Amino acid sequence: QSALTQPASVSGSPGQSITISCTGTSSDIGTYNFVSWYQQHPGKAPKLMIYDVTNRPSGVSNRFSGSKSGNTASLTISGLQPEDEADYYCSAYTRSSTPPYVFGTGTEVTVL
Amino acid sequence: EVQLLESGGGLVQFGGSLRLSCAASGFSFSTYAMNWVRQAPGKGLEWVSVVSAGGGSTVYADSVKGRFTISRDNSKNTLYLQMNSLRADDTAIYYCARKSGSYEYYFDYWGQGTLVTVSS
Numbered sequence: 644q645s646a647l648t649q650p651a652s653v654s655g656s657p658g659q660s661i662t663i664s665c666t667g668t669s670s671d672i673g674t675y676n677f678v679s680w681y682q683q684h685p686g687k688a689p690k691l692m693i694y695d696v697t698n699r700p701s702g703v704s705n706r707f708s709g710s711k712s713g714n715t716a717s718l719t720i721s722g723l724q725p726e727d728e729a730d731y732y733c734s735a736y737t738r739s740s741t742p743p744y745v746f747g748t749g750t751e752v753t754v755l
Numbered sequence: 756e757v758q759l760l761e762s763g764g765g766l767v768q769f770g771g772s773l774r775l776s777c778a779a780s781g782f783s784f785s786t787y788a789m790n791w792v793r794q795a796p797g798k799g800l801e802w803v804s805v806v807s808a809g810g811g812s813t814v815y816a817d818s819v820k821g822r823f824t825i826s827r828d829n830s831k832n833t834l835y836l837q838m839n840s841l842r843a844d845d846t847a848i849y850y851c852a853r854k855s856g857s858y859e860y861y862f863d864y865w866g867q868g869t870l871v872t873v874s875s
Contacts, residue, residue: 646799679861681800688850688865689792689800700863732800736860742802742816744790744860749799 644739647672647747649732654753655723663750665716665733671745673714677736680709680718684729692731693718720752728754757781757864759851764869771841771873777834777851777866785809785829788854790862791836793847801847804836805854819845841873 648666655661665678672678678696681689691700693709696716706721716735720727733747763775777789791803804815804825813825824837834851848870852862 675860677860681862688867689852689862690865691861691863694855694859694861694863734800734861741814741820743805743814744802746792746800746802 644670644737644742644745647733647735647745649747649750651748652751652753654755655720656755657723657725659723660719660721661723661752663718663720663731663733663752665718665735665747667714667716667735667745669714670739671714671735671737672711672716674738675736676711678709678711678716679734680707681732681734682729683732689732723754725754728752757853759853759864759866761849761851761866761869764849764871766872766874767841769841769843769873769875772837772839773841773871775836775838775849775851775869775871777836779832779834779851779853782853784827784832787856789825789827789834790852790854791825791834792850792852792862792865793845794850794868795844795847798847803849806834808857838871841871843873843875845871846873847871 680693683689696711760778790805806825822840848868850868851866853864855863
């Protein structure tokens with residue numbers, strides 16, 4: 644099972660919106676609505692930002708939103724803020740029993 | 756407050772062994788499946804292993820199958836990862852992560868991680 648494909652980097656100015664894509668296959672993103680997104684600041688643990696494609700955990704800003712079309716999921720950050728600068732990883736449940744989860748390659752978000 | 760605290764990382768020689776622990780608090784540990792996820796220096800996240808809430812079911816990534824053993828002690832609210840026959844590519848920060856629920860497929864809480872360095 645290969646990693647999900649994400650762009651290596653995305654950048655935007657404060658206040659702008661950016662979108663990070665996450666491309667999988669019909670064995671993972673294309674079949675299940677079990678896509679999640681994690682934010683990771685340098686030296687810190689990942690933090691859940693989106694689950695089940697579109698849902699935000701309590702406490703996560705509504706500037707973060709998720710969507711999916713076919714084998715590709717997306718994370719959109721609206722009203723970009725300096726504290727959004729971090730690495731972002733998508734993850735998906737897979738049809739394969741091993742591994743049952745696959746992560747994306749990761750995207751570095753830079754706030755210009 | 757949910758807390759996960761890993762320990763046991765360190766420097767180990769190629770072919771050696773190490774046991775990681777993850778102490779859980781703030782939730783009913785015995786009702787959640789638990790995972791290990793690792794991150795090599797400067798690299799992305801890699802799922803390693805999962806153990807069911809009761810401990811009777813385990814799954815491993817192909818990269819660690821036969822060398823790593825995940826287990827848990829629900830009486831001590833602690834998750835373990837026994838790592839044997841360590842290789843250079845096992846060098847990583849190891850995170851324990853809680854699987855959100857029985858029919859949920861995401862990780863809602865993560866520990867701060869423990870660094871494992873395998874030297875030759």
